[in-house]
Amino acid sequence: MAVDPNGKVWFTMPVTNAIGMYDPVATTVSQWAVPTAGAGPWGIAIDSGGKIWFTEHYVNQIASFDPGSHTFHEIATPATNSNPYGIRVDASNNVWFTENSDAVALIGEYTARGVLKEYKIRNTSTAGTGLTPHMITIDPNGNVWWSEGWVSAIGMLNVAAAQPGTNIGVTEYFYTPSCSSCGSHTSGISADRQGRIWLDDSLQNTFGSFPIGGGSFSFYNSPSGGHPHDGLNVNSQNRIWYDEEFANKVAEAIQGSSTPTPTPTSSSPTSTPTSTNTPTPTPGSTLGKDTFQRVKQSRWGTASDGQTWGGDANSLSAFSISGNTGLVAKTVGNSYSAVLGPSATDAEVYARGSISSFSESNFGDVLRWTNGNNWYKAYIDGANLIVQKKVNGVTTILASVPFRASAGTSYTIHFRGVGSTLTANAWAASGLEPSGWMVTASDSTFTSGYCGMRFLTQNGTATVTSFQAKWL
């Protein structure tokens, strides 16, 4: 909630899709329906002109409401899964907000001039990391701070150094939770006027502070436990107020008058690297190899080259080793992946195997795989050799050529990716590889990723006898 200069209290109502205003003098409540249905009005803030700003958590928008004209203005983020959460307005009326989903994890700024800018927190992918930018605040220097949800950290954007589209100016500060089995969620955040950022951790039942100039975290137990969550604020007297959500209480912490001295703890700030070093590939070297010559076991375990299979190969019971072959059985309507070796840009895969039935089933090689929803694949389905891509869950056939294959017969599939050119061959394993490429496609969606295989077997079984991936 937020209080305007006239003492009126503004709040969001996500379930009924409205914002409300409580007038403490008249003891009345007014409400206004948000234009977009099911928008999930969430965090709320007020600018110096009295305009109300709020995030629309479910529909990837922020919005403003003019109390004078009773009009709304909604602004969409570029990402359709950003789920904006916390929101604050700085002294220049720039609106800052968090894009909460860890698949997005950005800091947004809607400037006073009406321009939407976004800042990365990390240069690496945040999908699946638990980095969920949560609440947000502005320190007395005008820099932006936010809580980071599930990664036990807060982040700071040095606004003077910030460049949209990059994480320049961003520093993340991590702490080590004292209770290792409790989980950790950094929730509320606010700045005092004495140079400290205050935060709480709902699962640790703690609140604490961090110096805005850097240093160490100091944490205190919340006396009632009670899950201190999003509603943490510091008032003009530097007193910290926060909600104890499950204890049904509001807590107030009063700072002493002594000069602040940061207390060293085990929690150290960590600056986010601005680049990621990757090993330089050696053309022609082997990325991964497996002959499957090992004892019967569940999952695929360790390949003959000593590397551990990744993807689904060591997590799903569909994968096993038997008869010195790799088996993938009964995936039903789902497709599962096995990947081996380091990530690569230009690479090729040779894989040899068979499948017990091609009925709504297929198997093949994958290149530039990052997860089950993003890859290139060359596969056979009994009637064709197909080059396909899957981007954020959506598959597209890039090229195909007729290729009749029989159930139970072993085939070799050779899939190569160089730059944006994807080429593939398939042939009966008893024969020789065709002299030219059977199918060629061009696509630049993915530039790097892992090499492996992907299987759709319904109630049947795919049997793999050899796999090799090479850097090109």
Next chain:
Amino acid sequence: MSLQPKKLVPGGLILVLFLLLVACSSNGSTGTSSNKDQGSTPSATAAATITPHLVTPKAAGGSAGKGPLVISSPTPMPGGKAASQQIVLADRTLIIDSASKQKGASTNSTLINLDLAVRNTSDKAIMNQSTFFQLMGPEGDTFGYQYNSPDNFYGPIAAHTTRSGTIMFQVPTAAASSLRLLYRPEIATETAIILLKVS
């Protein structure tokens, strides 16, 4: 830095708004914490209990909007698994067959497997995109990272046909409880939030 004993103010005026919003109570009881302090400074302690002053404000106008369909008490489908649910929307039916979890690739991650189907009950094609499906965690965060999905699951669904499969979400292990599915299709009025029974 020193920290004086902390006062606990149950509810108070702030809670009045919460009463309006979520009808929560304000019994104002105090409790103790068994947590350990992380720093060398002492733990804050409870210092006061204040009886909240409750105000029942008058409605001054306006109306509620169209919120999402919220299903907080899932009812299993007849003959279905305990975690099964059927959510009937205007032009489609969402059928959740089961929700289960397994260890993720890293020590701190968990995969949530959602077996579901989308049945187009209308006479026109509907959309089916990966961004329509997200998980909401117990702390309010949203997780959109899908580790895997059937290769033919996403894409337009023709009239009176069904698309089914398993979507695998990756979430922090600490967040793998009290999960809700946020289903937000191309028609905003069909947004639904469904509590999942994850086995």
